[in-house]
Structures are given as structure tokens and as C-alpha cells.
Amino acid sequence: MKLLKTAPVSAWFGMIVILFYVVLMLFAPILAPFGETEIVAYEFEPWSETYLLGTDNLGRDMLSRLIYAARNTMGVALITTFLAFTVGGFMGLLAATLGGWVDQIFSRSIDVLMAIPSLIFALLLLTIFGTSLGNLIVVIALLDATRVYRLTRAVAMTIVVMDYVEAARLRGEGLLWQIRKEILPNIMAPLVAEFGLRFCFVFLMISALSFLGLGIQPPTADWGSMVRDNASLITFGDITPLLPAGAIALLTVAVNFVVDWMLHQSSGLKE
Amino acid sequence: MSHSKEKDNLLTIRGLRIEGKSGDHWNEIVHGVDLDLKRGEVLGLIGESGAGKSTIGLAAMGFTRDGCRISGGAIDFDGIDLVHATQKVRRGLRGHRIAYVAQSAAASFNPAHRLIDQYCESPIVHGVMSREQAETDAIDLYRRLHLPNPEEIGFRYPHQVSGGQLQRAMTAMAMASKPDLIIFDEPTTALDVTTQIEVLSAIRDVVRDFHTAAIYITHDLAVVAQMADRVKVLLKGEEVEEADTRSMLDDPKEDYTKSLWAVRSFHAEAKADISTQSTPVVSVSHVSAAYGKVPVLHDVSFDIHKGRTVAVVGESGSGKSTTARVITGLLAASDGEVRFNGHVMPTSYKQRSKDQLRQAQMIYQMADTALNPKQTIGEIIGRPVQFYLGLRGKARLERVRALLDEIELEPDLYINRLPSELSGGQKQRIGIARALAAEPEFIICDEVTSALDQLVAEGILKLLNKVQKDFGLAYMFITHDLATVRAIADEVVVMQHGKVVEAGPKDAMFTPPHHAYTDLLLSSIPEMDPDWLDKLLKQRGEA
């Protein structure tokens, strides 16, 4: 808690923004003036007292959809990131602890998967399996798990060579005990920071796919597809379609600021 | 120190204070140190880690590292005020009139340039001489420093030259502009003893020949005895005392200095001879091993008996740590076998039973990496108690407390602390307690004192000796420090290139005649006698 007092302005800004988004996510139905898919007026109504941010291409309330989208986009991104960490993190820990052929097989296969740019790979897989929400989550989680694997393996490697892990091995401790008690507590700090970064990445990827019409499907409100649906307004100089894009940017900036500070802290403490 | 001599001084430091930044505030790390150095004189700066030796040495060049600053005092180099001089003036002195030799030459040479280019840089940039002149000089210096192929070696890149040679090449580079003063910052600490001799004698000759003044920074008393005319002892950023080398060695005034000098006086009492009938606790017989296809051990054999200490000595790369890895089962022997109490052990630790694992424990060199930073002392010591002896709850706690008593740490104070809240020596004690918790018969001590300051190291040796008597333990003591061997060993095994060169009782090992390598190793250990290096070189010259 002492740390919080020394946090720079940017980190404070980030934490407040994240808190704001979490509130939006949790209380969307209470906060939104209209329903998520409710058609309330004509298309592209301008900003007014009833429709604070106007209406979208189908006549739905823009503000309400922005609020609901917080829940949808962030929820999907969070689930995906958790899945990616569960799979990638566990495999990375196994590879680092066991070494030998397990490490070789895992690492070489992951190398090949990472040799395909992830957006392209996602497009390929979504073409084949279709763009349902479940497919979206699994495909992106697996693609991202490769990155999580790399990092987890790398940081776990620096711990595995420590004498205290060797001591645990020589004591006869089992694999899970080594991972749970000796390795995991010592790599939590970088993993938490990485969680923030991966969340941003997943979040941007889902938004990008939605923007391309291949992510979260209508009528579910989602920031990426909201930009796409209303993009034609931009050519008239109306910035309303930029709001969902801005909402994405603001959240990723906030998370990045907090992660940056956390990384700075953990590296600073080591010196 | 009389201030009337100041005008003969090359370097005069008065009341030097240096602060280091930690977090957002500045802490003073050097608290008002005075220093005088005459032309051609060598001053030894000696002290334990954190004494501020290097910081003072760099300050003598008007240099502070990032995150440090000079907060008070005066530094006068030949009439130039280094504290207030402009950056340009200071830069003009460095590498020209004051030069620096770093601890690790391998890291301090730029990997992208040849040695001779790095040699020539200072004299050319400072306008001392031409490139041709500098190259001729370099070859001459390389020859004086006994580097092989002096005409050719300069045209190599740093990674193409060995550590001992690099250290000499760095000394040559420091001499390039014929400076008035050289700062030697632990130049031989990273070297093996047999290499150290060559570097020490080369440095000393060159410094004498060119009448260069030097500040020689080290933590090794025996080294400073060979190199310095005068010695200044530092402790935590303050001067303890200063005197010329001989009187400092013969008659130290301060208690701290006396205690430093006394460290090497500890000796474990001699033990009764081994009864020929007894089965050794550990028996290594005809073991060979390899990393991949590269053989590292050849036909290694020795026994360790109950209650006795076998010291395994050798330089880096001799295979002594690898031998320990074979005994513990971390590395499978390609040939030969390891026996505990007469029973042949499986080659891999994975195939050994819990009880077999319990019998042999290990204490590591770096206590920092040997203890999990996220576990409390109670957890670290308690785990083997529970794992091997099956004690839980109150019984486990009592056992841990008893072990903390055994290693002379107050249980109530330490049981809930994390390793980061302990000093280096205390951490090493926890390492000992963790080994004892398994109630083993045999402990491998891998360079357990080499990362510690001498006083602390002595405490650890005493503790190990006491514990050995209490529990009748057998020790395998891996070390490169013969002073430690003298202090604690019963038998000695000398290793070189993965082979046992010589083995036997300690007394026999320290009395001639020796095997040639043992002789080289033993005679290379610096002694506290200021004439030791001269005598040795004379002896070797005759031989």
C-alpha cells in the first residue's frame, strides 16, 4: 500500500480509468438509458437530450450501446486472456521445469505457430471454423497462449536454475510442488504485468476482428463493430464513430500506464 | 598524517564525502576520508564489501558512477581541484595522467575493437603520441608484461584472449599514456591463483619501472602485502587506520584490523586416524562423467569417512563441482560408481529413494540463490523436517526452533523472516540449518565461504566444525581457497582437468615433496609476508 502513495500521475490515471470501466462493466443495465438492441429512433439521429450521443445506423441509442459494449468486449477479452494464461502458462512452467524433450517439443511447435503472424492466423482459423463467439475466444486464446508460453518459460527458466530449486529437486519434491511452491511465487510479478499487456493485446485483436466484421457478431454491442457500422458518418466530419474507438484506446492506455509502473517498480526493487 | 607533506603529494584527498541515491533520497556512503599519495608510491586500499574502496578509487579520477555524487571534501591531483574542475579538464586527465584497471577485463574491453586499437585510443585522443609510436610502445609493454607473442597479440579481439592475458593487456592499456597514477580495482579477484601470480608480478614490475603511483584496491590482505608500500584499511566508508605495509602487518593498532588479520588463524583440531575397518560414508570409485559428449571427469576416486572433512581443491574448470553433481545424482556418471555406506547409489537422483536423498545434503556457495526469497525461514527449514521426518504442526515447529538454536540464531527473531531480511552470513547459516534438518550423514559444502567477508566466513567455518562434532557428519568441502583447507580439512583431494592429481591426509599434502601441480597451486597462494612474491619468483626462476 505504501507503493500506491509513490505511484506517478500516469499510474493513478490508469487505475482510475480501469476502475471506471469495471463499474461500467458491472452495472451496464442500470447505467444505460436504453436497451442494448432496442431500436429507439431513426438512424443516425444527432446528439440530443434524449439520445445523448445520438443513434446508430439502425436507430439504437449510441450511449447505451457504448456502455453495454464495455461489458461485452471487455468480458470476452478477459475470458480469452485467462484461457490463454491457463494454457500457455501451464505449458511454459512444465517446459521450464522438466526441460529435455518436453521443452524441445513444446518450444519447437510454438516456434512454428509463432512464425505465422497472429492476425493472419486468426483470419485463417476463423474462416474455417466460422465466427461464433466460442470459436473467437478459443482461437485468440490459443494464438495468445503461444506468447504467454514464451514469456512464462523464459522467466521460469531464470528461477529453475536457482540453487533453491535444485535443493528442492534433490530433496525429492514432486513436479507440482516445485512449480507451486518454488517457481510460481517468484514469477508472479512479471506474470501479472504480462497479464495486463496480453489483455491489451487480446482486446485490440478482438476489436480489430470485430472491426473487420469477423469478431463479435451483431446484434451484440461491441466497440470494434460499432466503429465499422457507423464509419460512414466520419466522411461527414461527425466524430461519433470515433467514440467507441476512443473507448478502446483509453482502456489500453490506462492498462499500459499501470503495467509500465508495475514493471518499473519490480525492476527498481531488484537493484 | 602530517599536512606539511602535502606539497610533495601527487594526490591529496581531504574529508571526501560521497552520497549514493537509493529510491528518492541520498545516503552517504563515504564519510569524510583523507588520502595522501606521493609520486611513485603504491597505496593499498583494503576492506570488506561495502567499505567504499571502489567508490573512493573512482573519485580519485574525479568520477562517480550513475546514482552517486561527491557531496563534500576536496580532491587535489597535482594542483588541480578535481571536485570543481570542468568536465573537460577532468576528461583530459582520465586515460592521460590518471588511468584505471577494472576488475573484469573481459567485460571492460570493448568486444568490437582489437586490443591494440583500444590501447592506442587514449594516447592519440589525448595528443600524447602518434599512432606509430603508440603501437611500438604497446608491443614493448606487452613484452614487459610477459604476454605471449607481443608483436601479434594486440591485433586480436578481446574474446580471442584468455582472462589472465586480458588483465595484463588492460594494465598495458592503462600505461599507454604514461600516467602519473593508476587505479587498480581488484584486478586479480576474478583470476585463478596460478594466473594471479603472473598478473601480480607483471603489474608490480611495470609500476616500479615507470615510477607510476598507484592505488591498489583489494579485499585480499596477502595480495596487498605484495603490492603496496602503504595500506589504508576502510570499514563502511570510513578509515580505520593507515600505516606502511610492514608495520601494518606486524603490528595493527585497531581491533577491526587485528580481527581481519586473525581470520586465518582458525584451525579445527586434529582428529584420530581413520580405523581401517570402517566403511566410508561416501565412496567415489573410478567415476568418469561428461557434459554431452565432452568428457569432464576421468577416473575420479576418493572416500569420505564419518566425522571427517575431505577438501576437494582445484582451479575453475578442474571438475570439483562436477564431482559433487555426480555424487548427488544431478549428473549421471558414464562410468564408475558412487556408494553411500557401502550401497551403490542409482546414478540419477530421480531413481534414489527418499532415504537415500536424505543421507546426502548440500550447502551452496551463494546463499542468495540457495534460499527461496518468497518463503520464510520457518518454511525453508520446516519443509525437509516435514518431508523426511514426517513431523507436522507443533513437532515440526519445535524441531525448526531447535535447529535455529543450533545455528546460533534466536528462533523468535528469525522464524518468520524472509531471506531478504537477513545478512549474507545469516543466510548461509539458514542453508546449514536446512541441510541439518534432513538429519543427513554427509554434507557437500560447495565454496560455502567464498562469497563472504573474511570475519563472517570464519564464523561459518566454526559453526560447520561444531555441527560436525555434534552430529558426526562427513563433509566434502569444495574450495579453491587453501587457507580454508588448512583450517578445516582432514584429507585433501587436488583436482586438475577433471582428474585427481593427488590425494591424502592434510599434513602430508602441505609437506613436500608434492606432485608438480599441487606444488604450483600451493606455492601460488599469496602469503601475508611482503617478501613472499619476491622469494617465490626467485625460487621459480632458479627451478
Added chain:
Amino acid sequence: MSQFARAEKAEASVRKGGRDMHPLAKMVLQRLGLGLVTLFVVSIIIFSAVELLPGDIAQQILGQAATPETVAAFRAELGLDRPPVERYFDWLAGAMIGDFGQSLANQREISSLIGGRFANTLFLAGYAAMIAIPLSVILGLLAALYRNSFFDRFINMVTLSSISFPEFFVAYILIVFLAVRGQVFPAISSLNEDMSLLDMLYRAFLPALTLTLVVTAHMMRMTRAAIINLLASPYIEMARLKGMSQARVIVKHALPNALAPIINVIALNLAYLVTGVVLVEVVFVYPGLGQLLVDSVANRDITVVQASCLIFAGVYILLNLLADILSIATNPRLMHRK
């Protein structure tokens, strides 16, 4: 493991290295081989992805109304009646000479669909790289040299923010300000073959700027980190203690060693550029490979998706390989044989 055991192990591994060939040539050849293998495996993945397609591809394309006879005829036309291994090698052999077969959606030759578009994509990526590389290396160097200054902190905030922006956000902001309100550059970057280079540069300016903004932030941060890491080396302190000026320390002592990390950063970001291009092309309706890919995905035009993915992956692997090889080749410790 003690330090000594580590030293022994390191020494052993050095001795293990071959003595016959220059280590550098050997490493480069190894990487090249590895790259080829990777490319091969990736092509298998891309090809077999279609095999995993649930249901019958011919049936899917023709719809449920198609008679079994037409489906069978179509299958034969696609060659689906032959074993997959045989089809794979046919496909690979074709791909090597630029023949990817026909589009399922409009039966046109894929090579004619892709050719011009691929060139356009490379043009756009190259355009962005020409601006981004010098800009980010210089800014990265400056930030590293004046680290913790106001300039550094400012740059840090800006880059951190722009990394977080989705590409289409940056693109639309530029459109709003430079195309709609400012009317300086066109919002839609349609190109055709008769345009002069200048005209093309003008029309592709906004997409190139978008990519530049996104990539520069990454590249700059990585350059800064690489340089700061380097400036902490003991040999840099040694150069200072030899009385060398700041400029000489940087140019003579830091730069030769910084080459490898900087080149690595550049190549990695070029690889990123090539894929980041997809979104930007869609926003600006730029006639590149990325747009074609996205359209084909929407139409489930599998053969075109396969071809585009293979090309993107190929370029990506090639650039990563280049990064790898260049950073080996510029490492002074490897350049001069032991």
C-alpha cells in the same frame, strides 16, 4: 549449480562447437535451414487447415440445393477426390512458381488477383518503413541518451499511448483531421497503374502515416531499451574512464555494439508492418493484399485465403529470419573467429 560448475559447463559447450567452418557461416546456414523448415511446416498447417473444415467444402460452396452429381463434378474440378498428400505437393509446387489455382468465389486465377495487390501492399509497407525507421532510431537514441529527462518522459508517455491505440482509431482520427476537415489528403487511397510515383505517394500518404505512427512507437521504445542496456556495460564506463568525450563514447564504443540490437528491432517491426497493413488497407480501401484477404475471409473463399496467408506468413518468416541473421552477423564476438 555453483558458478564453477557453470563455468565448466560453458567451457565444455565451447569446446563442443565445430572447428571446421567459420562459426558465423555455420550459424547463418543453420538459421537459413531452420527458416526453410519453418516455412515448410507453416505451408502444411495452412494447407491442412482446410482439411479440418467441418463438412464437405464443395457442398458448402454450392449450397444445400446442389444435386449430388454437380457436387461430385465440382469435387473433381477442385481435385478433392485425390489424396490430401498428393494435393498438398501439387499446391506447394504451384505456389512456388506463383500459381495458386483458382478463386472459389469467381473462378479467376488467384495469381492475377494477387499480383498487383501484393506489390501495392509492399509499396505501402515500404513507404511507412522509409519514414518510421530513421525517425524511430533517432528518437530512440535521443531518449536513451537523455534518459529520465523531461524529453524522455514525454516521449515515453506518447509512445505508450500510441502503442495502445487500435490502428483504425489512428486512421480515422487522421481522416477526420487531414481528409474531412482539413481536406489535405484523400480519405480513400485508390491506386491505379497509370499513376505517377508522386501521385501514388500522395494518395497513400494517410495509410502510410497511420502505419508509421503505430510502428514508430514500438520501434523507438525497443531502440531506447537496447541502447540503455548497452550504455550500462563496463566497457562504456571504461571508455569514459579513458577520458573519451560523450560523442566518441557513443560513436566508437556504443554504436558498433548497438548495431545488432537495432537491426533486430527494425526487422521485427517490418514484419509487424506487413501484417498491421491489413487493417489500415481496409480503412482506406487501399487495393492491397490485406483487403483481398479480409474480403475472401468474409466470402469464405478458401483458396484465396490460403494463398494470401501463405504470402503474409512467408514475408513475416523471411523478415524474422533476416533479423536473426543480421544480428548474428553484426555481433563482434561472432564476426571474428576465436
